[in-house]
Amino acid sequence: MRFKLFTLLLTIIPFIGLAQQDDSLKIRAIANEILLRSQAYENLRVLTKKVGARLTGSPQTYKAEAWGQNALQKAGADRVIAQSCLVPHWVRGGKDEAWIVGSKNQPLDILALGNSMGTGPKGIQAPVVLINSFEELEQKKAEVKGKIVFYNYKFNDTYVRTFEAYRDAVGYRGAGPSAAARHGAVGVLIRSMSHAADNNPHTGSTRYNDSFPKIPAAAMGLQDADKLAAALEKAPVTLFLKTNGKMLPDTVAHNIIGEITGSEYPDEIITVGGHLDSWDPAEGAHDDGSGCVQSIEILRALKAIGYKPKRTIRVVLFANEENGLRGGGRYAEEARLKKEKHIFALESDAGGFTPRGFGFTMPAELLKKVKSWLPLLQPYGISELEMGGGGSDIGPLNRELGTPLAGLEPDSQRYFDIHHARSDVFEAVNKRELELGAVSMAALIYLVDKYGL
Numbered sequence: 001m002r003f004k005l006f007t008l009l010l011t012i013i014p015f016i017g018l019a020q021q022d023d024s025l026k027i028r029a030i031a032n033e034i035l036l037r038s039q040a041y042e043n044l045r046v047l048t049k050k051v052g053a054r055l056t057g058s059p060q061t062y063k064a065e066a067w068g069q070n071a072l073q074k075a076g077a078d079r080v081i082a083q084s085c086l087v088p089h090w091v092r093g094g095k096d097e098a099w100i101v102g103s104k105n106q107p108l109d110i111l112a113l114g115n116s117m118g119t120g121p122k123g124i125q126a127p128v129v130l131i132n133s134f135e136e137l138e139q140k141k142a143e144v145k146g147k148i149v150f151y152n153y154k155f156n157d158t159y160v161r162t163f164e165a166y167r168d169a170v171g172y173r174g175a176g177p178s179a180a181a182r183h184g185a186v187g188v189l190i191r192s193m194s195h196a197a198d199n200n201p202h203t204g205s206t207r208y209n210d211s212f213p214k215i216p217a218a219a220m221g222l223q224d225a226d227k228l229a230a231a232l233e234k235a236p237v238t239l240f241l242k243t244n245g246k247m248l249p250d251t252v253a254h255n256i257i258g259e260i261t262g263s264e265y266p267d268e269i270i271t272v273g274g275h276l277d278s279w280d281p282a283e284g285a286h287d288d289g290s291g292c293v294q295s296i297e298i299l300r301a302l303k304a305i306g307y308k309p310k311r312t313i314r315v316v317l318f319a320n321e322e323n324g325l326r327g328g329g330r331y332a333e334e335a336r337l338k339k340e341k342h343i344f345a346l347e348s349d350a351g352g353f354t355p356r357g358f359g360f361t362m363p364a365e366l367l368k369k370v371k372s373w374l375p376l377l378q379p380y381g382i383s384e385l386e387m388g389g390g391g392s393d394i395g396p397l398n399r400e401l402g403t404p405l406a407g408l409e410p411d412s413q414r415y416f417d418i419h420h421a422r423s424d425v426f427e428a429v430n431k432r433e434l435e436l437g438a439v440s441m442a443a444l445i446y447l448v449d450k451y452g453l
């Protein structure tokens with residue numbers, strides 16, 4: 001019996017070995033194609049420098065869509081379509097200004113939060129109340145009426161995974177304005193969700209609760225936040241604030257979709273993407289120009305080496321992630337209405353930095369299968385395949401259709417230096433790091449295509 005098992009193993013092992021070897025060679029070929037002939041960096045340069053910031057509903061939205069269609073066609077997509085969706089249309093409306101009122105006014109560098117309402121053309125002037133947390137807001141709620149609330153909640157520097165610090169702090173941006181308005185505040189300033197050493201303010205969307213007045217809200221950089229907190233410790237401070245934000249009626253934008261039709265199972269769809277929109281102060285290079293060009297690069301590289309996927313691979317450049325999530329919602333809605341079979345979706349929306357791993361939202365037994373591929377991904381810098389992750393644009397596919405998800409997890413130490421700030425420009429992206437992200441993503445897509453999930 002023992003002998004039989006031994007001979008059986010001898011017959012099986014070479015096959016397993018051969019399959020692994022074949023995959024390893026194929027992934028090497030994809031990686032070489034990307035590392036030697038990638039268009040990702042050049043595509044990113046054109047997107048960031050020729051189109052620029054891509055706030056939803058701005059003229060650049062449509063320039064970016066045209067860019068995406070062109071880039072996908074050039075990459076060799078069998079079919080490129082624009083899927084329309086209704087999107088919110090928020091405009092910043094002018095330069096945001098604030099200063100500490102005194103015999104000599106001290107300016108603060110601020111950016112109004114996305115979706116926030118402006119102060120009106122004259123601005124507002126009011127005393128400031130320093131609030132370090134939502135608990136403190138409740139304790140001090142009697143002092144808030146008629147004042148500008150300054151949330152000075154700090155990004156927790158002890159979290160090595162910086163997205164945890166972001167998740168911990170981002171509630172002050174999202175819910176802080178309405179929480180303050182509830183107690184009669186007239187405006188809000190927040191400490192940016194960042195640990196950057198510079199003074200750039202970091203914008204991002206806020207969500208008003210319709211039960212309370214929609215008060216103006218803006219972010220400031222860390223140096224100014226520390227300066228304002230220090231001033232408040234010494235004496236009462238009055239602040240001048242002028243923002244100009246406005247919400248216009250919804251408008252139409254598009255998810256840009258390019259696909260390679262599957263050769264064996266064309267009805268089984270694998271989605272890979274990033275979001276095409278960005279905040280307005282910079283170029284949206286890391287967030288999320290990088291995810292867009294990496295996704296396009298996967299399609300280009302697979303075509304270039306003559307790989308014929310079994311399943312349909314769809315690259316999606318999603319509309320309106322930043323201040324509405326309407327593109328991702330629309331994509332999943334259409335999938336549900338057409339009864340499409342989405343077997344896997346991957347998103348890159350954590351910056352074009354050196355890849356470290358992937359985070360997954362899928363049943364444990366599927367993750368076990370994915371983990372067996374780790375030796376094939378390790379040569380390209382991937383060391384972690386763990387539960388937890390995906391992306392905000394592909395989230396609705398999981399919630400509505402149960403599609404397994406993954407998110408690329410690059411090194412996260414520099415992401416919140418530039419996230420939603422003026423510093424998110426093309427020059428902040430490293431060509432090799434960007435390409436290595438595309439290599440890892442392409443390898444994972446190749447394996448899912450070959451073996452299914």
Ligand SMILES: [Zn+2]
Pocket residue numbers: 275287288321349
């Ligand atoms: Zn993003």
